[in-house]
Amino acid sequence: MLPGINFYGWIFALASLMQISSNVAVSMYAVYHLDTYVSQPYHVFIGYLLILWGSAFFIVFANKYAPHTQHVGTFFVIVGGIVTIIILAAMPKRHATNHFVWSSFNENNATGWSGGVAFLLGVLNGAFTIGTPDSVTHMAEEMGHPRKDLPKAIMLQITLGFVFAFCFAVALSYAITDITALQGGFNTFPLTNIYVQATAGDNGVRNPGAAFGLLFIMLICTLTCCVGLTLTVSRTYWALARDNAVPLSAFFGRVNERLSCPVWSTLFVCVLATGIGAIPLGSPTAFLAIAGSFVVLTTISYAIPFTANMLSGRKYFPKGPFHLGRAGYAVNGLAVLFIVLFDVLFCFRTVAITGLWWAAHAVKHYPGPKVMALYIETDGVAPVATEKSSASAMATELKQKEAENLRS
Template identity: 40%
Template sequence: MALDEITTSLSVMEGQVEEDSDARELEALGHKQEMSRNYSTLSLAAMGFVTGNAWSALGGSILVAIYNGGPTGVLYEMIAVSAAYGLITLSLAELASSVPSSGGVYHWSTVLAGPKYGRITGFFAGWFNFLAWVFATSSTCAILGNALVEMYLVGHPDVEWKAWMVFVAFQVLNWIGCLIVSCGNKFLPALNVMGSFVVCAGVLISIVTLAVMPKTHATSEFVWSTFINETGWSSSGLVYIMGLLNGAYAIGTVDCTTHLAEEVRNPGVAVPKAMFFQLGLGFATAFAYMIALSYAISDLNTILSIQSNFPITAIYQQATGSTAGAIGLTFVIFLAYFTALPDTIIASGRMFWALARDNATPFSSYFAHVSKRWGSPIRANILCSVVTTAIGCIYVGNTTAFNAFVGSFVVLTTISYGIAIGAHMSTGRKSVLPGPFHLGRFGWIINILSLAYIVGSNVMFCFPFVQPVTQANMNYVSVIVVGFFTFIILWWVFRAKRDYEGPKYIPHIIQGRAVDSPTTSGPTNDGEKKLATLALEPPVHNYAV
């Protein structure tokens, strides 16, 4: 047998062994392999980078922070919030490595809280995370819809802005994203790799254009030392903390790759790598872009006086001095951010599907279905887009509503993260076997700091954005969170408490990890005991040449 044939045979067998190991690990988590493992570590990392799309998310949502500190505030807030999310990413990556499941924080919270409180803990974490990703899709559609409308209005100054314009764009984009995710599942890994190049090219084009085209640039004092406070709040410290929301929205998607843990090979290693890649490259591109954007602003007062729903276009027009330049750069940010839209639907759809297969949702057997033709949970995807459509009926180009979408995404995601991290700490960080990535002795301090940031920032993100507070400008994040919390409680009390079982976890031998007694969120049955016994005797693969 030729050497190249031997090498090929070994590669095929090693791949099969890895797939068997991944499937056995998923079986030990209480689920069978239903999704194809189409993703490599590279394509998963690309998916995380594209979903985060930090630089375009920062520019598209700059409305949230431009009054809370100006360019100086945005830059320093970006540094601070990235450090905080670095700690959160470390905490979650450890859990993703130990329990690689599409349920993500939902599955982790169930396992980590122990048999007594696992069911209800995971139930709430999962629902909060699902709702957060629905708001991610909603805010993404809002940014993209505003970008389209602004490009048209800049080129047609005689046309008056109407709310229905953004509404129509919002809904069309939502369903285009749903169609891509539902019918193009097998192409998504390649599309994400291509999308990562679009995102990188977009930020490079934007930075170079913003550096070269302005006739005059802002001073370094303005960029790095001039804190702008147009909120009506007297405390600059309070305004600074509230301004963290912009940066948190830009890089706060650190769990997106965890929802594809059942679609990538060797997820215990691949998912943490993708999470770190996403955060690191996301911060680097967003920070560089924000520096270039800040120096391109020659008259901030003019920008603030426009009171646009999408001020980035006004900044581009001021920087380039032309309508064509503004439209061109806005199109770049639109194209880059559009690549994130399908991935937000993937995250919300996979999360709802994970909840449905554990009987945690209404009509769970219906929504737990995976299309054999398309290899995707199409029903769950459609449900997510239906909910996004309903949210879009509330948002009709309203600034307060957009701020609420952004704030709701950040608060709901971090609540779900905090539940998982808190559950891990509550059981002494000993509920699960360490995965390939483990924090070791640094785990406690990293978890404590992560939880402290989550609690403190969520309180501040519920404060009113401006003073004096009116019905039109108040912060509705707390109303949204409490409203959904009430719904989740009612669903738990009247239905889920009786029917919901929760995901499972059975420690086992995979990649050298030891086997312990079965651990589940509910009663242990004979089938689970048998599975644990089988895990003690993994199949032996003979490499015969």
């Protein structure tokens, strides 16, 4: 069950990353045509398909070069990240005030929730970083010394990621000069508009070349991540098939020895991701909900073994080089509490309101859906719809309900 939960979380993460990468690519065109370009959902979907199937093609036919893409990505994340932070800090002709960056949270809170609730709900964006340490764990079987190297890689990523993310967030915040432009700009990718503001010259004259360069750094980083994430998700599904945990396991569990790749698992993952990527064409809100479920599903897949480990006295978990002893109970317990808290909050808008309304009213007063036809089953006779009788029955029932409500 746990690998299945984790897989579905990762397939949603793959769709989210492809969507981000495609948004960056579309924005690189848009910065040169800000006054005339009108963003359309299908523009992003076309880019989505090109990036997704380009990643699949690379993994299937150039699998041995996949590690090199991560070297390129690492270089652009580190060097490109430093360059981006420096440009955001030094290039703007005007900067946001200290009050705007550090003290204006409630002033700019347009969510309709209180500041505390808005902050907790906003953790969803940062919670996507759960994907990085989790993706590392999926490559454990391909590490030479996973008992030592895996924890080191996770801690190094968390430490460096925090430092870079904090510096980037501060530089980005000071580069914002018009926050209203981010709430209804030319594109659904607000980062583009911030880059445009940060690189603008005197009197607000745009510098599309500079904005394009910053977006290019972001594009290379996301493209290499797309390759790595497609690899991770396809390997996850292949592992499920290998363990006979999915339908057609014998088929999807095959590995092409010549290509050194589980081709059918990779293609299946990409077909599934293609369908998910088409959702924004009809309902962007539905896609955002699916994307957010990545965090919920992934953290649930961790909370269950954490809880089982504690309830079993941590005696079935083999001790490794970084075993925490009794302190592990506190770490696991806090992790489970945080997961429960935030997973409820991430579903707060609908789950909490619907649940409270059901408990307060609907459990006693909601009669269930009404059907416009009453089907009567008789021996040897097919069901016959009696629409008039059903309508009269419904009217009688409604009158009875109204009378009961008046008496109560």
